Structure formats: structure tokens, C-alpha cells
Amino acid sequence: MDIEKMLEIESLYSQYASLLTDKQRDIISMYYDEDYSLGEISQILKISRQSVYDSLKRSETALKDYESKLGMIDKMKQIEIFVNSIEKCLCFDKENKENMTLEIDAERVTQLKVILDEIKELI
Template sequence: MTIHEPDALAKTNRINMLFDFYELLLTDKQRTFLKYYFHDDYSLGEIADEFSISRQAVYEHVKRAESVLESYESKLQLIDKHEAAQAWLSKLEAIAEDSSVSDELSTQMRQIAQGLRATEQL
């Protein structure tokens, strides 16, 4: 199965985002294989050689880990919540930049947005 380049990039970005949110819920092996495959861009064959297992076994581990990540997201929806929070923060920042808003209110709004963004990083 060949994935077209834009589809492959979108899938890699999605898996990496899911991984960021749910990494600690994966097994060590799932974490390792996903890191090698999606983050470090190793091929299935390179991972198989590294761990002395078959390419098919690596493929199955990666597919299973992807499925687990998607399952967590379907239940917890952390990415959806993160994206909604980002949209609200962007709106807050846009209003803070509006010239009709007082300087004091604008400053307070920017500080709130910065504080919320910093909190998300924790």
C-alpha cells in the first residue's frame, strides 16, 4: 500500500500529536517503535534489524500502537480539547490587539493568554 505524500505527512503529524498526549499510556515497546518509525523516520526494515525481529512484527507493533492511540483519543478527546483551547486563545489575542480596546485591558488580555499558553506547556 502506497500512501501519497500529503497523506503520509498528515498521518505522521497526527500520530506525533497523539503520541505527545498519550505517550505515557503506551507500553515501552509501543513507545519505542513509534518513536523510531514516526519521530526518527526509521524504516520498518531498519527497526526490524535493530531489534532482531521481522519486518512484519514491527509493522504489527506500529499498527497496534496507532490503534491504541486513536482509541485513547476517541475516548478522551484531548486533541480536540487542545485545538478548541488554542482557537479561543487566538480569539482572545486578536481582541487584545484591536485598537478599540483600552491599553490596560489589552495588556491584561495578553497576559491571560500568555498565562494560559504557559499552563498548557506543563
């Protein structure tokens, strides 16, 4: 199995699993999380291997469609970038919190306002 695809589906699943049917969630979970083969899943669920395959493909397509329409994963990535920018702007040292410095001048305040406005647009 392609690692990139597996990571993509797991990321999509963590965000949009509640939008899938119970059966789709079960099949995705068994295939990607528990590493069952299509044949093993078909035996467990007492359905044909082809039905498992079809359901898996429909589920993957649905997850990708949800992301293309809602864009939640992309928004979370952008927010993470903005939060990192805020930390840089505030001279926040994540590794050594005891020695964190806070130096804010007018230019940094302006930068922070711009970053926060961009975050607000995402929300």
C-alpha cells in the same frame, strides 16, 4: 509516507505516548521520529518485520482510540481558538507588545465571560 498521517501520529504520540508500552513507544519513535524502515527496526529490536508492522499498527490504533475517548488534542485546539478570541477581544497585538492597547467596555467583558465559560467546560 503520507505527511498528514505522519503529523497526526506525531501529534497523538506527543499527547498519549505515556499510555503506550515501552516497546510501542520505541517502535513509534524509530519509525516516525528517526525515519527507520520496518526492516531496520526489526534488526535493531531483533524481532520479525511482521512483528514490527503489527506493533506499529496496534500502536497507531491505540493512539487514535485514546484521542477519540479523551479528546485532549481537540480540546487543546479549542482552547487555542478561545485564547486567540480573548486576544482579539482585548485588542492585544502579539507582534508589537509595546503598543498593545487595552480597551474593555461592557460588551467586551461579556464576550470574555462567555469565552472563559467555554474554556472552563473543556477543562
